[in-house]
Amino acid sequence: xxxxTVQNLSSAYEKKLVLDSLTFxxxxxxxxGIVGPNGAGKSTMIKAILGxxxxxxxxxxxxxxxxxxxxxxxxxxxxxxxxxxDFPTNVLDVVTMGLYGQIGWLRFPNKKHRQLALEALEKVxxxxxxxxxxxxxxxxxxxxVFLARALVQxxxxxxxxxxxxxxxxxTEKTIxxxxxxxxxxxxxxxxxHHDLQTVPYYFDHVLLLNKELxxxxxxxxxxxxxxxxxxxxxxxxxxxxxxxxxxxxxx
Numbered sequence: 001x002x003x004x005t006v007q008n009l010s011s012a013y014e015k016k017l018v019l020d021s022l023t024f025x026x027x028x029x030x031x032x033g034i035v036g037p038n039g040a041g042k043s044t045m046i047k048a049i050l051g052x053x054x055x056x057x058x059x060x061x062x063x064x065x066x067x068x069x070x071x072x073x074x075x076x077x078x079x080x081x082x083x084x085x086d087f088p089t090n091v092l093d094v095v096t097m098g099l100y101g102q103i104g105w106l107r108f109p110n111k112k113h114r115q116l117a118l119e120a121l122e123k124v125x126x127x128x129x130x131x132x133x134x135x136x137x138x139x140x141x142x143x144x145v146f147l148a149r150a151l152v153q154x155x156x157x158x159x160x161x162x163x164x165x166x167x168x169x170x171t172e173k174t175i176x177x178x179x180x181x182x183x184x185x186x187x188x189x190x191x192x193h194h195d196l197q198t199v200p201y202y203f204d205h206v207l208l209l210n211k212e213l214x215x216x217x218x219x220x221x222x223x224x225x226x227x228x229x230x231x232x233x234x235x236x237x238x239x240x241x242x243x244x245x246x247x248x249x250x251x
Contacts, residue, residue, distance in 0.1 A: 001028045002064055003157050003188045004049070009058030011041075011048045018044045020212045022058070026157075026190065026205075031183045033193040033203035033219075037232050040210045042192045043079065046159045050076060062157070075155035077146050079162050080139060091137070091145050092130040095120055098149035120152040121145075123181075124174055140171035147175060151182075158182065158189045165194070176202055199223055 004026040011019040018041045026032060034042050047053035049060050062070055075098075095117040096109050109117075121127040124144040134142065143163055150158055160179075164172050179189050179202075190207070193199065199206060199219065206222045208214040208231040215227045 002026065003028050003062065004190075005061040005064075006049065007059045007061075009045070009048060009060070010056040011044055011053055012056055013044065013053075017056075018211060019048060019055075022209075022213045024207065024213060024216045026188060028156075028188050029183060029186050030188055030205045031179055031203050032188075032190045032205040032207055032216075033199050034190060034207045034209060035193055035196070035199060035223075035231070036209040036214075040231075042209055043161050045209065046076070046161055046190070046192065050074070050159065072153065073156045075150040075153045075158040077150050077158070077160040077163055080143055080146070080165065086135050088133070088135075090131050090133055091121065091126065092117055094134055094145055095148045095152055098151070098153040117148070117152050120148040123151060123178060124148045138168075140167040143167050144171055144174060147178060151178065156187060158187065160189065160191045162192050162194065196228075 002025045006025070007023050009019055009022040010017065022045065034045070036042055044053055048055045051060075062074065092114065096113055098120075099109060099113050099116065118127055118130060121130055124147050126141065126144050126148060129137065129141065129145075134145065137145065143166075147160075147163065150160070163175050167175070179191070182189055183204075191203070193202070200223060203219055205217065206219050207216040208222060208227055210231050210233075214231045215222045
């Protein structure tokens with residue numbers, strides 16, 4: 001079943017075209033890496049899909065047109081640099097914010113909600129930091145907290161914008177483990193990702209983007225030297241493997 005259908009999506013930033021007529025669909029239960037060079041429009045695409053960035057044209061359909069409770073069914077983890085980490089709040093409160101779609105904005109979380117937030121923190125190995133001020137955490141710890149906030153929402157479709165950027169090896173391992181657990185539960189996840197070396201190991205689907213859609217599909221069919229050359233204009237040097245498990249260097 002398709003959980004997301006994008007038709008002819010175009011968007012501009014300061015009168016400059018950033019996305020040009022993107023059309024694709026994403027199936028339920030897939031873990032998709034969104035890959036492309038800097039300035040390719042990866043973050044803009046996510047924001048346009050979520051209605052956080054104006055679009056020039058195109059249509060977005062979630063869950064085959066079943067629009068009920070979309071805010072609860074779609075989760076979003078923004079880039080860490082887009083968050084005000086000096087805001088005076090603790091870790092548990094940040095994670096509990098992921099439940100406000102269920103709690104309601106004019107109500108206070110109860111014991112059950114706090115317990116759900118603590119369980120989400122446990123999944124990302126951050127329960128010991130529940131009462132720590134968010135500004136006192138390292139970059140990797142902050143990223144894990146925002147992942148926990150997305151988890152507690154229990155969405156069906158998640159968008160994550162560079163969750164691996166600037167994190168330590170332990171945090172990266174934790175994040176990919178959680179993402180694969182989500183897929184096992186039938187969730188769908190789309191991740192903006194920069195490390196080409198790990199793409200074949202992390203994602204079962206890849207969306208290659210450079211202002212326009214280059215390719216989208218299963219990783220073994222899409223993450224190839226030919227498509228990568230089109231995506232990066234040949235301007236990469238990377239040792240990878242082709243569909244026959246042979247090493248190649250794309251320059």
